[in-house]
Amino acid sequence: MENRTTVQEFTLEGFPAVQHLGRLLFSVHLLAYLASMTGNVVIVSVVCTSAHLKTPMYFFLGIFSFFECCFTSAVIPKLLAIFLLGKQTISFVACFIQAFIFVFIGAFGFLLIAVMSVDRCVAICKPLHYHTIMNLRTCTLLIMACLTMTFTLITWVVGKVSRLSFCGPHVIPHFFCDIGPLIHLSCSDTRAAETLAFSLAFLIILSSLIITIIAYSSIVVTIVRLPSAKERQKAFSTCSSHLIVLSLMYGSCVFIYVKTKQTSRLESNREAALVNTVVTPLLNPVIYTLRNKQVHRALRETVCRIKISR
Template sequence: MEINMEVRNETTIQEFILEGFPAIQYLGNIFFLMHLLAYLASITGNMVIIIITWADHRLQTPMYILLSTFSFSECCFITTVIPKLLSIFLSGRQTISFTSCLTQAFSFLFFGSIIFFLMAVMSLDRYLAICKPLHYPAVMNLRVSFLLAFFCNALSFILITGLVLKVSQLSFCGPNVISHFFCDLGFLIHLSCSDTGSVEIYVLFLALLVILISLILTIIAYSNIVVTIVRLPSAKERQKAFSTCSSHLIVLSLMYGSCVFIYVKPKQTNRLDSNREAALVNTVVTPLLNPVIYTLRNKQVHQALRDALSRVRLQKQSFGGPQQALDFLEDNSRKRRKSCLP
């Protein structure tokens, strides 16, 4: 037994190899450009939401505070995965150290859990606003929205930290090839030469807690919203509301479907290769669609964007150059002199 322990300690893995997508490695430059554009578009869309929310006082409401927090979490979520994937496509360097692998896995699950909790909270916020409009101002305010966002972050940190600590205590003797484009804990557990039964149960428990509970809350909230919408007297209002709900449900089905497929399984060894495609949808496609579906189709956001662009244009017209600045100041001075005349 002592000899086995010594051999195990001598062969402890210090780095892993991310296999990525071996079938399309010869198209690395093309996929690098595609994923880079998708990454930049997603970051830009979410940053626009954050900036507009905090710059326009009309959007500083509980719903938009939660949406801006959601957008920030989305930016962090995709940043934990996409830059490493881009480096694999561009340079072909697929190795990652054990510490970096655990850090990436923690960040991915941490921000992913925040996103799921926020989606549930946002669904409840919309339920109160649509189904209980008279009680909404008394229940939801800026202080409550900040507390809910903090609670989502704190709960995610506690749950994911416990999981990563349990995985870090496992032994890895080889092989060291991860059949994925990032360090997913399911693959790490599969590569361990320790007894992983308790860790797999813990992973299943967290998946059920984070994904299914938030999904159940979302379904209950939107079910009540749909019932309320059906009772609206105007057919135009019903059609508009159903169109918005259908867009939300598309994104929800993409995110929840891919995550349930990946994590809510008793055995992580089943169909590991097919997880890559589901994870790609979860980390690239869905974050790209979320800014458009959740906020950029919103009329209030459109109006805030138009007002911001109008202010920028006015400033450029007023101070576009030295001569324009002098003309602007002279016109103002002339107007002030005329206002002082009797």
């Protein structure tokens, strides 16, 4: 750290306008957090134990749900402490660790969504070659490539921001440590850090979006060419849940990160971030399992095995 960094801890502002409703908000967010964790843990468990879900689609879904658990756990416990106990302080090191975990998992989620889009594209457009193309080795290499690239890029940007000087205001106008608000608090020249953060956010979101658009364009063309309406409906139903998750993730994150000036609209960022960290992880298990007959079957079999073991 540079010598001019004198701030030893930050204060998370949270939601001061509704802080008087702390106990009520604590209860609501605790229930949402527990429901989100339960839903995602169930998906991970079913994917790992069910013989019917040993396909690339569910392999990626299990990884996605696992990282959703990590994603919410990096942010929500501190928010609960703010609501219930008013503990708004966080140490300098802990703040940057939280920022790294949050941005790393978020960026990996976008790349994973792009990989899942490619998986659906191959499954629908090349059904006869699907298991040859998307074998276990290919899936593992795709995940490792996403993790390596994300870790390298996010370590670079968080390291750059951590080397800025923090000697003035220490109140973060947010409910967790994020890159944008931290850059805004620095008392040194932040133009290079802002440019880097914006460029990487733009690169990750845009690249994953382009891959997703190309994949789903191919899917739409293939679905339209299917001879029967029943086949078209079945093909589209396998992608509908994925499209809903896509719209939630891209909508909230584009609003937060793809802005040239991180100092703008910090207030509205909190609401968008709340959607990204609470609402989306809560809805994902419901969206992915509501219309999925294979997951329903696997859940029933798991429940039956538990009853028999008792």
